[in-house]
Amino acid sequence: MRGRRTRHEDVAPEHIAAVLRERIYGGIACLSTLLVLVRPADTDSSPWVAVVDVAVAAGGLWAASLLAEHVSHLAAHGTRLHGLEAVTAARASAQILQASGIPLLLLVISALGWMPYEVALRAGIWVLVVSLGLFALLAVRRTRLPFWKRLLLVVALLALGTLVVTVKTLAH
Numbered sequence: 001m002r003g004r005r006t007r008h009e010d011v012a013p014e015h016i017a018a019v020l021r022e023r024i025y026g027g028i029a030c031l032s033t034l035l036v037l038v039r040p041a042d043t044d045s046s047p048w049v050a051v052v053d054v055a056v057a058a059g060g061l062w063a064a065s066l067l068a069e070h071v072s073h074l075a076a077h078g079t080r081l082h083g084l085e086a087v088t089a090a091r092a093s094a095q096i097l098q099a100s101g102i103p104l105l106l107l108v109i110s111a112l113g114w115m116p117y118e119v120a121l122r123a124g125i126w127v128l129v130v131s132l133g134l135f136a137l138l139a140v141r142r143t144r145l146p147f148w149k150r151l152l153l154v155v156a157l158l159a160l161g162t163l164v165v166t167v168k169t170l171a172h
Contacts, residue, residue: 018092026099047111058100065093129161
């Protein structure tokens with residue numbers, strides 16, 4: 001229907017920015033954790049240890065994000081977050097946990113013996129790289145930048161994720 005506002009249009013740009021920022025932070029943090037877990041074949045590692053590592057890394061970043069949001073709000077406004085502000089902050093920071101969801105699921109599948117551990121790690125890594133590109137697309141779609149600049153931003157974020165994976169792989 002023409003003239004009717006969508007739910008997306010009702011969301012404040014600051015909230016959209018916070019959600020995307022936290023999702024990208026969460027994706028990069030989870031990617032970094034998975035890359036650390038990719039060890040040479042002679043190193044003993046188990047999928048359950050990896051599940052705990054990824055969960056602790058994501059949970060720690062999520063808690064740090066919430067704390068930082070509350071402390072910065074307190075410093076700027078002299079009061080703690082209340083009501084809708086607190087809900088909005090929690091929703092944005094939850095993106096950090098959501099970014100680790102698929103990699104954690106893959107690691108649990110591996111721990112249950114339904115997928116090789118190395119395959120779960122590698123799949124989780126590439127899921128995160130692709131999701132970085134997806135969230136870059138979401139970030140640039142509302143801009144008024146020319147198409148080529150939007151494409152350049154998406155390609156740059158994908159290239160950064162791929163570069164990190166490549167460098168880490170070559171280091172082993």
